[in-house]
Amino acid sequence: MEKLRIVFMGTPDFAVGILDTIYKNNYDIVGVITAPDKPAGRGQKVSMSAVKEYALEKNLRILQPTNLKSEAFLADLKSLDANLQVVVAFRMLPEVVWKMPKLGTFNLHASLLPEYRGAAPINWAVINGETKTGVTTFFIDDKIDTGAMILSKETAIGANETAGELHDRLMHLGSETVLETLQLIESEKATTTLQENQPEPKTAYKLNKENCKIDWSQSGKTIFNLIRGLSPYPAAWTFIKDGENEWNVKVYSASFEEKAHTDTIGKITTTKKELFVAVHGGVLKIESLQFPGKKRMGTHELLNGVKLSENAIAL
Incomplete structure (x- = not known):
C-alpha cells in the first residue's frame, strides 16, 4: 500500500x-x-x-x-x-x-x-x-x-x-x-464508472447579472426557486419602480403563496411590515432584501425608512 x-x-x-x-x-x-x-x-x-x-x-x-x-x-x-x-x-x-x-x-x-x-x-x-x-x-x-x-x-x-x-x-x-x-x-481498491452520455444533461452555467435577474413573467414557483437558488450569494435582483424613483434591489429570501388574484403582474402591495409582489399563480412575500447604498435587511426594517406608493411595481 x-x-x-x-x-x-x-x-x-x-x-x-x-x-x-x-x-x-x-x-x-x-x-x-x-x-x-x-x-x-x-x-x-x-x-x-x-x-x-x-x-x-x-x-x-x-x-x-x-x-x-x-x-x-x-x-x-x-x-x-x-x-x-x-x-x-x-x-x-x-x-x-x-x-x-x-x-x-x-x-x-x-x-x-x-x-x-x-x-x-x-x-x-x-x-x-x-x-x-x-x-x-x-x-x-x-x-x-x-x-x-x-x-x-x-x-x-x-x-x-x-x-x-x-x-x-x-x-x-x-x-x-x-x-x-x-x-x-x-488501498488500491478504487474502481471507476464511465459517465453515461445522456442526450441533454442539465448544465450548471456560470452565474452572471443576466441570469440572476428576476423575470416576473415566469410562474411564482419558478421565481421563488430562483431567489432561494441565489441566496445568499450572488442574490437574485430586480428593478423596483415607484413614480420617478427606480431602484436596483437584491432579494435574498421570500415565500410563495398560491392564490387567485386580478392584480397586474409585478404590482407591489405593502403593509407596515410586509411587502408582496403579484405573480402568476399567487403572491410572493419578500422577506429580506437590499436597496442600493443600504445593508441587507428584513422587509419590516426596510419599510421603516422606505415608503412605497400603491403604484410601485417590480420590473
Whole structure:
C-alpha cells in the first residue's frame, strides 16, 4: 500500500471544508495550489482566497500560479513529488498538470454527474427545483466534469432550502466522500464508472447579472426557486419602480403563496411590515432584501425608512 503524498487545489470556502477533513485525517499534504491574491471590495484591498487563509494557518506549502502552463510553476509542482492531486472548486487544469502524479488527479463536484457539469451546480439544482442532488468524485480528463466516476453520494433538497444551506450540507457530504475516495485509492481498491452520455444533461452555467435577474413573467414557483437558488450569494435582483424613483434591489429570501388574484403582474402591495409582489399563480412575500447604498435587511426594517406608493411595481 503506497502512502499518499497529496497536492490539494481549490479556492473558495467550499474547498476549505474538504481540505480541513484531509488535514485532520493526517494525510500528507505536500502542497496547496490556489488562486492569486486579488483586489476586492470598494477599497480594492488585496484579499487572499479562503483556501490560502487556511493553508497559512496550518503552515502548508502554497503555490499561487497565474499561468498553470508556465515552466516555473510546473517545475515547482513537480518538485513537490506528489503521487495524487485532489481538486475542489478550482479551475480547468492543463493535461500536463492533471497527468503529473502517478496515481492521477481527482475532482470533487457538487452534483450527481453527469447532471450539472459546470461552474455553479449547487445554485442551478435549487433554481431548477430539483428534489435531490449530491456529490461525485471523478478522475479528471481533458473536458470539464466528464471523467470516470469513483464515488457518488445523494441527498434530498428541502422544498424551502437555499443554495447557502445546501452548500454547507454538500461540503460535509463532500468531505466524507473525498475521505472515502482517498481510502480506496490508498488501498488500491478504487474502481471507476464511465459517465453515461445522456442526450441533454442539465448544465450548471456560470452565474452572471443576466441570469440572476428576476423575470416576473415566469410562474411564482419558478421565481421563488430562483431567489432561494441565489441566496445568499450572488442574490437574485430586480428593478423596483415607484413614480420617478427606480431602484436596483437584491432579494435574498421570500415565500410563495398560491392564490387567485386580478392584480397586474409585478404590482407591489405593502403593509407596515410586509411587502408582496403579484405573480402568476399567487403572491410572493419578500422577506429580506437590499436597496442600493443600504445593508441587507428584513422587509419590516426596510419599510421603516422606505415608503412605497400603491403604484410601485417590480420590473
